[in-house]
Every structure is written in C-alpha cells, then in structure tokens.
Amino acid sequence: MTSTAFTPEAARALGGPAWLSDRRVAAAERLAALAWPTSSEEIWRYSRVDDFDLEKYRPSLLPIAAQRVREDQGQEPAQEVAFGGGPVAAEAGERAGLIVVRDGRVVHSDLDEALERKGVRVCGIATCEEAEVRQWLGVCSDASPDAFTVLHDAFLAGGAFVHVPAGVVVERPIVVLHWAEGDGLASFPHTLLVADENSEVTVVDRFSSTATSHLVDAVVELHVAQAARVRYLSIQDHGPSTWHVALQRAHVARDASLRSSAVALGGDYARLRSESLLSGVGAESDLLAVYYGDHGQMLDFRTLQDHAAPNTRSDLLFKGAVEDRARSVYSGLIHIREEAQKSVAFQTNRNLVLTEGAGAESIPNLVIEANDVKCSHASTVGPIDEDQLYYLESRGVSPEDAERLIVLGFFDDVFDRLPVPSLVRTLRHAVSEKLGRLHG
C-alpha cells in the first residue's frame, strides 16, 4: 500500500533507539509493498476492511525524544475518565502501577516502590533501557502478522512494557491507559507483558478516545512463562468515530495459566483478534469477552485457541448484544495440533439481537489433528427470550426494566469471571447505560 503520510522516511524520523528505528523502517518498507487485505479473505469476511482509507489519517510526527514521562504519583491526566466519571485507574482499586499512553506516546508511569525493589519494571517501550524490551518486542505479533500489525510496527513510537521477574507475585493490578486525542491521528498503542517463571500479575489495558476521528492500531503481547499466572483485562471504550484494530496474542508456557478478558463497548469499527498459543505441557487459557454495540457500530472478534502441546486446556466464552443498526462478528478457531494429545478445549459464543435492524454473525470452527482430545463449541444468535420477558413482566416489572435485567443477567457469568472485581460494577453500569439509551 502506498501512502503519502505513512512512509519509511516518516517512520525513521520518529527517532528513538537505533534498533527500534531500524525495526520501524523495515516494517514501513514492507508496508509500501503490501497489498491491503479485502473482505474476500476469510479472516476479513464480514469486516469493514473495504471501507478503510489510510489517507484519512496521519501519523503523529512527535519525535520519541520529546516524550516526557512524569513520575508524579497519584496524578492522572484529566481526560482519563472512567464510565462512572471518576478516573479509571482509581476504579480499578488499589493498583501496583500505572502507565498513561497518549496518542501512542508514554506520558506517565509509576510503580509501587516495594515492587520496583523486587525487580518489577513498568516503563515505556521506546524510552526505557531494558534489554528485555528488544528481546521480547514482536515475538508474539511476528508469529501472527497482518497488514495492520505491519502498519503498527512501522510507526510504533511508545507503549507499555511490564516485566515481572521469576517468582514475584504482584497482587494489585497494573493499569495501562491508552488515550487517543489528536483529531485524525493514527496511534499505535502497544502493551508488552513479560511474566517470568512462576510469577503472578494482573494487567488492565484501557483504550479510549475523544469523539473526533482516530485510527487506533494496537498490539498486545502477553508472554506467560512456565508456571506463571497472568490475568488480563482489556476495556475498549472509544469515542464513536474511532477505528480500532487490535491484535492481542499470548504465548503460554508449561503449566502456566492465562485468564484473558475483553470488554468492548466503543468505537465506530472495533476489531480484536485474540489469540492464545498454548506452547507448553499443561498450559491453560481462559478467554472471555463482553461486547455491546449500538448505533451504527461494528464490533468484530477473531479468536484462536492454538493447542501446540499435550494436556493443554482452553475455555472461551464470548457474549455480546447488538441494537439499532449495530453489527457484531465472532469468528473463532480451536486448533488442536497433532502433538497436543489429551487436550481439552471449549468455545462458546452467545449473541442477543435486541432490535430488528441489528445483526450478529457467529462462526465457530474446529481443526483437530490429534485423536485423544475433548472439544466442544456452541454458538447462538437470537432475540431476548419472550418467556423470560413475560415471567418478569407478570411479576410487575416494566418491559424496559425486564429487558435490562435479562441482558445484564445474560452477561453475568462473564462479569463474574473478570479479573478485577472492583471494576465489574463500573463495567456493568456502562452496559446498563447503553441499554438505557435503547429506550431513551
């Protein structure tokens, strides 16, 4: 794809460490030679990729050297407001650390001092001098690239790096706020988590933006080393004119466990490709999502549960609702490789279509190359059950309240499993607010 603004020269001009700059330029050169995907490709089927026009956006040309990372504990930029009106980091309860990324540039980071002494690192990808950043950046995403990850790599200028050394348990969540602000800007947020052997950590990524036009092209890489335990929650609450395209990929090693969850509420078109590679014996991952689309939104999910070792377990539960003219897509694959004997994998996608103009696609898939495994998939798309509505109405609940209760109840089994319980009330409220507008 040729672009007037997203050129190798522009990628180089961002500066930063030489290895990162070289990596960007190489990606920008690949980008220039790349044929942009179309919806005729299976992985882009039902998506809005045909509507995508890179020329509508421009990259931030702010040099990496100009990133000023504040360490003023406790203060957050005023824009970083949660659904309830308060700062989202505050609603996550007591946190261990915070990184604020604005338009792809790290503007703030802090970490609990006791954890810092134990070797935990929370810093900017382009600005901190950790050798591990270079070692780990792109290991997950290079294993599953697409056109948007190439664009991402070409203009990656910052992002969050979180490293938890072997054996360290981080009890409180580490919160990363990715905020898009400049009208017409493309930003390339990145979260790189490295959880070493037998460590434990919870990371919350929140992606949000102003009401103006944005392209947010994000990559999240989760390295879960042997016997490590990672809980991850991404909250996507963009403004109504944002295009969000994200790859989130985890590599889960022997006996390690990942609980990865996503809550998707905002954006004009918001796509999340969520992949989990179970690479070591006994690895397990839970993949969860709640999504709610209204107006003309499209929420698009592609998932992969990739079992590449024996005795691995994965469980996916994605639940969504659409109303008005909104669309959702769920397309998921369980892949059990030949060497992944005795593996167990489940995949469930359930969708409520709340109004006639809305629609949901659900395409579950299995590829099983081993012969001694346990797998199941289930998928439903439909309106609210009439009998459930009637039951509640017969007790005196108004139709609007009955619908709200049933939809919130529908999401309950996912909400109950989200990793940061103190955020769940806020997220439930955000869904309830969207539902309220349905009848407003």
Place this chain on the structure above:
Amino acid sequence: MSTLKIEGLRATIASNGVEVLRGVDLEIESGEVHALMGPNGSGKSTLSHTLMGSREYEVQGGSVTLDGEELLGLPTYQRAARGLFVAMQYPVEIPGVRLADFLEAALAGSGRDAADLHQRLAAEATRLGVAERFLQRGVNVEFSGGEQKRLETLQLAVLAPKFAILDEIDSGLDVDALRDVSRRVEAMTQEKGLGVLAITHYARLLTELRPDRVHVLMGGRVVASGGPELAEQLERTGYEGLAAELGVEETVVAPAVSDDPFADPGF
C-alpha cells in the same frame, strides 16, 4: 374487599387461531379460595395466561375486571401492579437475574416501597423452607420442581397481590412442599384477604388448600360449579363420568401435542 370478575372470556392461541376459551365466567372475592379443575387440554393454563396478558393468546371477547376496572388491554406488568399474580406451572429460568433484583424493579414499577425487601425475602425464605443460596442464583436456574414452586410462593408472599392464580402449583411437589406451600397461601387468604384461583387436575391439592368453591372447566367453558363436594364427586366419577352426567360432549379443546405424559400441553 375486592372482586375479580371474569365474564364471557373467549381466547385463541395466537400462533394457530385455535379457540381455547369459549366463554368463561367466574367471580372471586377477597379471602375466597376457588378451585378450577379440568382434564388436560381443557383450557386451564390458557385461562391463567390470558388473565395475565400473555402474548401467546389473543382475547376474542368478554371482560376481566378487578374492582370494576377492565384488565384486558392493560400490559402484563400493569395487571400485576393492579394486584394480579400467576404462580406459573413452568417457572422460567433466567440466568444471572436474582430474585431480589427483579422484585425490587417490580415493587418500584408499581410505586411501592422496596426498602425492607431483603428482610422480607429472608423472613419468607425461612417460613417457606427456601435455602438462602436459592436467592443468590439466577431465578429458577437448575431448581428442582419443588424448589421452583416454593420460590413462586415466596414471590407471591412478598408481592402480596389481591388475587393469585395458582397454575398447577401442586405439580412436581412432594408432600412436605405441598403442605408448606398450601399453608402459606391459606395464611395469606386469612391474614391479607388474598383471593385464590387454584388450578389443578388433582383433588390432592384440595385436601391441603380447602376451597370455598369448586369449578370444572371442560371444552373451554365452566360446566359445573359447587362446593367442595364437587371435587369429591369428581374423584368418584372422573372427568368422563361427570361429562356424561352433564351431557358435555367436547371435554378437550385441542389435541395433546405430545405423548410424553410430563410434557407441557402448551395451553
């Protein structure tokens, strides 16, 4: 003192147009217990859901008034707010919706105070032998038949309507549960003046919940009304015998949809 008056009520199944209620007349006063008996397929469940305003049935004629106010035409939740309650034969599972959540919305919907709801729920749960954990789960989800009926009765007690239609509340109940449920309902009739229409096809319920009046529904009409002795007569003769005695030719208004004796007859 309140009166629920059903006059000439006719209704069809919305999906196929079959007329199931063919002119039902009944009148119930506060504090009274009326039993409505009839064979499978006689229109008993259709009557309860037509009274409550289910969209599965279409009213073709007649009227249902509560203290003179017409209920037909009101949406279901407003009928509930006026004081009508149906204890369902097949309570619906609603995942993730706890009892307290929707009862709060129900009380608010009829402008009533929900401040002491949790205390009332706890007190009623103790009285009806409902374990606390059933209040914390999604309503009816994975409940046994007996648990469901206890929970229906618990909702009846907390919502305290003027009239309750108990749609085969005795089905799926063991002897102990039947006695607990019947005693709670009987206490409400005596203490709160609850009027009851108990729908059943077994006389068993009526030994626990002593009716003032007994009505027999056949072919979509009330074909006989009397005192408790009518139930005893039915025990001896069966519905066929009574039908023969009364000269009723059509006892059932729609064929059973399934050979499974435990299946929902659908109306």
